[in-house]
Amino acid sequence: MVLYFKARPEVGDYTIFMGFDKFENEELIKYGFPEDVWFHVDKMSSAHVYVRLHKxxxxxxxxxxxxxxxxxxxxxxxVYTPWSNLKKTATMDVGQVGFHNSKMVRxxxxxxRINEVINRLNKTKVERTPDLRAEREAVNAAERxxxxxxxxxxxxxxxxxxxxxxxxxxxxxxxxxxVAEKMTSNKQIASESKSLQEMEDDFM
Structure with missing residues (x-):
């Protein structure tokens, strides 16, 4: 299950989402979008939170x-970083990630904690069980x-x-x-050619 929230309207039309547990987090890591930004509490076990930016x-x-x-x-x-900077290796536990480039981590x-923010977000919460792989494949097909x-x-x-x-x-x-220099007028042709009479005389 993935939990979806709507950011405050004044910042724009953004969707914030997170996995319900580490298994959904693993799927989000695997099938993220290039526009996704990953958030996590530094040095603590916590949910993986994402926001999907605009193109x-x-x-x-x-x-x-x-x-x-x-x-x-x-x-x-x-800490937060683009989804594309998340690094996953075979030796990592479920839901665990590293980074390809630490310079891209903010x-x-x-x-x-601002309870007003939490309460407002909770009012927008939607729970879904999306097919993350199918969503990613659909985006790939559209991009191709x-x-x-x-x-x-x-x-x-x-x-x-x-x-x-x-x-x-x-x-x-x-x-x-x-080009004029390369052209020959009818008058020039006539002056340079033998007349019919001259040609007959030559023949005789």
Whole structure:
């Protein structure tokens, strides 16, 4: 089971979610989205909390209000990092993670639990048992289709550019043939050619 919450409206349309136990946490680690940011109380056993950012947004510009909504315990440090920075090895326990790059881990100090925040979030709580693998595969399929479409558009633009370059080359070539110095007038042809009478005389 995964628990979903809605962040305060003034910070934007964000979904905060967490696994009900370590097994759901394991699934969230495995099938996260590139937009997900992972939160955890530093050096303590606690829930894995995630927030799903908007496309193109980075975890460096998460608002203070959204950070506050993701943290619920008194006087602790909370670490957070992009989902893609989570590292899982075969020797780790269920739900346990490390980091690929420690420089991509941020820490925020939570001085005091704010009950008002907790109560507001709890009013938005929804419990679901999602098929996280299917959700991730659906996103992967959509991304592949988008990349395929972009590649097709790119090839079409390249082909149009190639045809336009060929057309421009033909125009330049035609203009080169029409240069005055390279042209011969009918008068010149007539003056340089033998007359019919002269040709008959030569034949005789």
């Amino acid at each position: 193109g947004q980075t975890f460096d510009n998460i608002s203070e209000g959204l950070l506050e909504d993701c943290n619920k315990v008194n006087n602790i440090d909370v 820490t925020v100090k939570v001085e005091k 289709a988008e990349r395929k479409l972009q590649l097709r558009d790119k090839k079409r633009r390249e082909e149009m550019d190639r045809m336009e370059k060929e057309r421009q080359a033909e125009v330049r070539s035609y203009k080169g043939l029409m």
